[in-house]
Amino acid sequence: MTTDQVNNLREKVLWVWKETLAIHRRAPETRLASSLSVIEIFVALYYGGVLKFSASSPLDEERDRCIISKGHGSICMYPILADLGFFAMEELQNVCQAGSFLGGIPDPVIPGYETVNGSLGHGLGVATGVALALKTKKSDSNVFVVTGDGELHEGANWEAIMFASHHGLDNLHLIVDDNSISMLDHTDNIVSHRDLAMRLTSFGWDCLEVDGHDIIAVQEILLKQKNIKEGRPKAIISKTLKGHGVPGLEDASLSHIINPKPELIDDLLENLIDTLLEKKK
Amino acid sequence: MNINSFAMRDVFLERIWQEMASNPSIFFVSADFGSPVLDKIREDFSDRFVNVGIAEQNLINITAGLAIEGFTVFAYAIAPFITMRCYEQIRVSLALLSEVRPMNVNLIGVGAGYSYVVSGPTHQCYEDITIMRALPNFQVLSPADHITADKLFDGCVSSNGLKYLRFDAQILPVIYEAGPPKISDGFHVHQQGEKICLIATGYMLHTAFQVANEIAKDGEKLGVIDIFNLTHFSADRLKTVLAPYSAIVSCEEGFRGRGGLDAMLFEFIAKSNLNVKTLSIGVEPGYSFELGSRIELHEKVGIGIQSILKKVRPFIQTIPN
Numbered sequence: 001m002t003t004d005q006v007n008n009l010r011e012k013v014l015w016v017w018k019e020t021l022a023i024h025r026r027a028p029e030t031r032l033a034s035s036l037s038v039i040e041i042f043v044a045l046y047y048g049g050v051l052k053f054s055a056s057s058p059l060d061e062e063r064d065r066c067i068i069s070k071g072h073g074s075i076c077m078y079p080i081l082a083d084l085g086f087f088a089m090e091e092l093q094n095v096c097q098a099g100s101f102l103g104g105i106p107d108p109v110i111p112g113y114e115t116v117n118g119s120l121g122h123g124l125g126v127a128t129g130v131a132l133a134l135k136t137k138k139s140d141s142n143v144f145v146v147t148g149d150g151e152l153h154e155g156a157n158w159e160a161i162m163f164a165s166h167h168g169l170d171n172l173h174l175i176v177d178d179n180s181i182s183m184l185d186h187t188d189n190i191v192s193h194r195d196l197a198m199r200l201t202s203f204g205w206d207c208l209e210v211d212g213h214d215i216i217a218v219q220e221i222l223l224k225q226k227n228i229k230e231g232r233p234k235a236i237i238s239k240t241l242k243g244h245g246v247p248g249l250e251d252a253s254l255s256h257i258i259n260p261k262p263e264l265i266d267d268l269l270e271n272l273i274d275t276l277l278e279k280k281k
Numbered sequence: 282m283n284i285n286s287f288a289m290r291d292v293f294l295e296r297i298w299q300e301m302a303s304n305p306s307i308f309f310v311s312a313d314f315g316s317p318v319l320d321k322i323r324e325d326f327s328d329r330f331v332n333v334g335i336a337e338q339n340l341i342n343i344t345a346g347l348a349i350e351g352f353t354v355f356a357y358a359i360a361p362f363i364t365m366r367c368y369e370q371i372r373v374s375l376a377l378l379s380e381v382r383p384m385n386v387n388l389i390g391v392g393a394g395y396s397y398v399v400s401g402p403t404h405q406c407y408e409d410i411t412i413m414r415a416l417p418n419f420q421v422l423s424p425a426d427h428i429t430a431d432k433l434f435d436g437c438v439s440s441n442g443l444k445y446l447r448f449d450a451q452i453l454p455v456i457y458e459a460g461p462p463k464i465s466d467g468f469h470v471h472q473q474g475e476k477i478c479l480i481a482t483g484y485m486l487h488t489a490f491q492v493a494n495e496i497a498k499d500g501e502k503l504g505v506i507d508i509f510n511l512t513h514f515s516a517d518r519l520k521t522v523l524a525p526y527s528a529i530v531s532c533e534e535g536f537r538g539r540g541g542l543d544a545m546l547f548e549f550i551a552k553s554n555l556n557v558k559t560l561s562i563g564v565e566p567g568y569s570f571e572l573g574s575r576i577e578l579h580e581k582v583g584i585g586i587q588s589i590l591k592k593v594r595p596f597i598q599t600i601p602n
Contacts, residue, residue, distance in 0.1 A: 108381040114349070116377045119369060125339050126374050129346015136308070136328060137350065156370065159339035167331075 019079035027096035033243035033255035034073025037179035048219035055085035069123020070148040086111040121154025128160040131172035150182030165204030168231040179242035212238030289430035289448040294318035296434040312340040312358035337366040345374035348384035360390030360406040376416040394534025396450035411540035421511040425486035432461035467514025474504030481532035528558040537563030
């Protein structure tokens with residue numbers, strides 16, 4: 001990858017981070033913290049050459065399917081989809097407003113969203129069905145499904161995890177945004193996943209871990225894993241921080257339900273963004 | 282009787298097997314639930330048959346994934362499990378998602394009412410009509426014999442949408458010997474009555490005929506209607522058919538007064554401004570672990586022939602001539 005490409009990905013991450021904060025500033029009903037931990041994953045998928053997509057034809061048969069199970073925690077997808085032309089950039093001004101299709105929890109009325117995501121623990125199972133369908137159709141397309149770590153407490157996920165490995169669905173990619181926090185606490189204090197990678201591996205998945213805030217590492221591991229087809233479904237555990245980059249929110253047990261003060265967001269957007277840009281470079 | 286009786290599921294699965302030979306878009310998903318006919322499907326179409334195991338939540342999720350990719354999916358399990366174990370999967374990834382992503386999904390639930398007689402209340406199903414008709418874009422289909430089940434198959438393949446088929450687990454006598462009912466009406470008038478009409482679904486149609494025969498001995502002719510589509514029926518025609526009656530009696534093998542057939546019919550009567558009295562025949566709400574034949578169990582919960590006669594005879598006395 002050229003230096004320009006690297007810089008471009010890093011700039012996109014910061015731009016999406018800033019736009020996500022700006023959306024939350026306008027629409028405080030949106031979930032901010034879980035939308036900040038997953039930014040690098042989506043930037044890598046959509047700008048890093050991982051995902052096949054068509055903004056002008058979102059349900060194009062040749063596309064890779066991206067199923068976003070952690071619905072609330074994907075508000076950062078709004079600026080990405082707008083930037084890529086799935087819908088007009090002006091729509092970002094209307095999030096959560098009457099008449100807008102951009103809600104507090106994204107639904108498949110939004111171009112680019114495949115499934116209903118508000119209730120957690122459904123995406124992986126549906127994605128598994130899609131992966132089976134694509135195999136049956138002899139399609140080369142892949143299925144990426146992004147979950148949180150908290151929603152893996154839902155048992156239906158494990159039904160899908162067993163099914164996918166039994167059927168050798170190597171077109172299925174699970175990306176866990178492992179920010180380690182559910183709504184009320186760190187998942188380790190609720191029901192610990194312990195070593196999630198080991199658990200998935202023992203269920204027959206190829207599983208890798210990555211620093212989820214290192215955009216280059218995330219992109220490289222996604223590209224590498226996409227091309228491996230060895231009869232096993234694939235998972236990436238992306239180690240992230242909930243509320244990444246926002247003082248008082250980052251890695252806070254209750255970050256899911258904390259809304260940063262508007263003045264803090266204004267301050268971050270107006271004054272600190274340059275500092276953060278420098279720091280991240 | 283000239284026509285042999287078959288299990289609804291066997292006839293329906295036979296049609297699926299035949300259709301799969303010429304229609305590559307059919308996919309069959311089972312939650313580790315079988316039948317002799319299913320063996321033919323899994324042997325002949327192994328690439329479009331999958332057993333998800335005892336995992337109904339995954340059954341529905343896999344079904345949803347296949348369906349949004351264009352497959353016409355038949356999902357198959359025991360009735361209480363395919364409706365209640367996975368209700369939120371049905372709601373989110375079928376009922377909600379189908380508003381945006383067109384799909385053709387047919388949930389086949391075997392074991393309506395008490396048809397798993399000795400298996401007890403886990404395998405019996407008295408709540409499914411209520412909860413499945415609560416989902417606005419589901420059709421709830423409840424045939425009374427294998428001829429109807431066979432005929433319902435045509436619409437399941439040709440019409441996109443979500444359907445729940447409530448099949449009896451036992452082989453029931455043939456009702457439609459002379460030919461299947463008109464499916465688009467959603468109901469069929471079997472006999473005209475004078476003051477009172479019995480409206481029954483599934484197994485209870487058979488009971489309703491026997492009740493009507495007994496009441497006929499008293500000199501009162503009851504109407505008998507089979508309603509096999511509990512959500513999508515010809516409302517205009519049903520209104521016309523019911524208009525001459527002074528009273529109707531709903532008959533279901535599900536809880537009485539809990540949002541099932543009775544609620545559906547009474548809402549319909551109110552909306553249609555029909556001036557009729559009503560009586561609800563259904564399972565007395567409650568659970569029991571008692572064993573007995575289906576007929577005995579029905580008498581205990583208020584839907585056996587004798588139990589119904591005890592309610593219908595005094596009811597008739599309240600209806601003016």
